[in-house]
Amino acid sequence: MPELPDVEIFRRYLNATALHQEIETVRVHHDRVLKGVSKATLQRRLKGQELDQTSRHGKHLFAALSKKGWLMLHFGMTGFLRYFQVEDKKPGHVRMELLFTNGYRLAYDCQRMLGQVSLVKDPYTFAEKEKLGPDALEGLDFDTFRTAVSGRRGSIKSTLMNQEVVAGIGNIYSDEILFQARLHPAILANTLKDKDFENLYQCMDRVWKESIDAGADPEAMPDDFLLPHRSEEESCPRCRGPVKKIKISGRSGYYCPRCQKKDRGQRTDDSKKQS
DNA sequence: AGTACCACCTGACGGC
DNA sequence: TGCCGTCAGGTGGTAC
Numbered sequence A: 001m002p003e004l005p006d007v008e009i010f011r012r013y014l015n016a017t018a019l020h021q022e023i024e025t026v027r028v029h030h031d032r033v034l035k036g037v038s039k040a041t042l043q044r045r046l047k048g049q050e051l052d053q054t055s056r057h058g059k060h061l062f063a064a065l066s067k068k069g070w071l072m073l074h075f076g077m078t079g080f081l082r083y084f085q086v087e088d089k090k091p092g093h094v095r096m097e098l099l100f101t102n103g104y105r106l107a108y109d110c111q112r113m114l115g116q117v118s119l120v121k122d123p124y125t126f127a128e129k130e131k132l133g134p135d136a137l138e139g140l141d142f143d144t145f146r147t148a149v150s151g152r153r154g155s156i157k158s159t160l161m162n163q164e165v166v167a168g169i170g171n172i173y174s175d176e177i178l179f180q181a182r183l184h185p186a187i188l189a190n191t192l193k194d195k196d197f198e199n200l201y202q203c204m205d206r207v208w209k210e211s212i213d214a215g216a217d218p219e220a221m222p223d224d225f226l227l228p229h230r231s232e233e234e235s236c237p238r239c240r241g242p243v244k245k246i247k248i249s250g251r252s253g254y255y256c257p258r259c260q261k262k263d264r265g266q267r268t269d270d271s272k273k274q275s
Numbered sequence B: 001a002g003t004a005c006c007a008c009c010t011g012a013c014g015g016c
Numbered sequence C: 001t002g003c004c005g006t007c008a009g010g011t012g013g014t015a016c
Helices: A003-015 A039-046 A123-131 A142-150 A157-162 A173-182 A194-211 A266-274
Strands: A023-028 A051-057 A060-065 A068-076 A079-085 A094-099 A107-112 A118-119 A246-249 A250-254
Touching: A003 A051, A003 A060, A003 A079, A003 A194, A023 A039, A039 A118, A051 A094, A051 A123, A068 A079, A068 A123, A118 A123, A142 A157, A142 A194, A157 A173, A157 A250, A173 A194, A173 A250
Parallel strands: none
Antiparallel strands: A023 A094, A051 A060, A060 A068, A068 A118, A079 A107, A094 A107, A246 A250
16 A cells, blocks of 8 residues: 555654654564664664654655654555554554553554664655655656656656656556556656656646545545556446556556557657658 | 566465 | 465565
8 A cells, every 4th residue: 555645644644643742662563674773772762752743755754753863664565554542443463663651652553564664864864875766746846757757768657666766656656647647557768758748747746636635545536546446347437448457567557458558649740750 | 777586474365 | 164376555686
C-alpha cells in the first residue's frame, strides 16, 4: 500500500495524534525493521523526547525529535501507523511502538518487515545519501520533472517508479498516472514529446490531489480512477473495455489497451511532414 | 543505463 | 485437511 499518497496520509495521521507528547518508553518487538541503529540506541535517543514536526520525502516519513535528529519510517509493502490506548485496539504485527506519558501509543505495524525504522540527521541529508530524486509532490516543478524523466532509456512505467528519478511513485500509482495520461506503460521514456510531459505532469498532479483527498482509500477515489479496478476481471472505468495485465521490469502493471495505445500516431506525424 | 533474477519476509489463494 | 506453487502495492544486490 504505502506509496506517496499513503505515506502522506500517515504523516497527517501522526500530526493529528502523536505530536508534542513525551515518549516514556520505546518497545522494539522485531529488530529486523531497525536499520543502522540498535534497539538500545533507539530507546536511549527517543526516551524523554517529543515528536515536534513531520516531513515526507517520497515514501519516507520523518518525525523531528525535540532535542536532535529525526526518526525515519519507511513502510515497505505492508506498513502503517496506529495510535491507540487500549490493548484490544492494537494491530496484529506491531514491530515497534512509542509509549507516551499520556497513556497512548503509536505503533509501527509491518507484517512483512520489508519496511525500515531508523534515526537520521535530517530528511534532506537522508535524501542526498540515499540518492532519492525530488519528491513527486512537493516542490516538483515541470522543468525539473521533464529533465529527470526525459532521456531515460527504460519504459515510462519503470522510469516513474525509479526512486532516483522521482521519489514516491510505486507500482500502483505509476499505473494510475499512466492511465490518466493515456500512455501505455511500455512506452520508452525517451520517446515522449513535450506535450506528453505536460500531460503526464498534470495527470500526476491530479492523481496526488484526488488520492490524498480520498485518504488514499481506493473506495473513495473518483469514478474514473483505475486503482479500484486493477484486475483482469475488471473493466476500464472510462471505456468499459477489459483491463489488461502486463509485466514490466518484473512488476505487474494494469492498463487499458484501448485507452492507452502503445503506437501513438508516430506515423501521423511523419505523414504530416511528408505532405 | 537498463533488465533479469534472487533475496528479504508473511500470508492469502487456487490447484491437487 | 494439508501441501505446494504463485502472487502481493517495498528495496537491494549481482550478473549480464
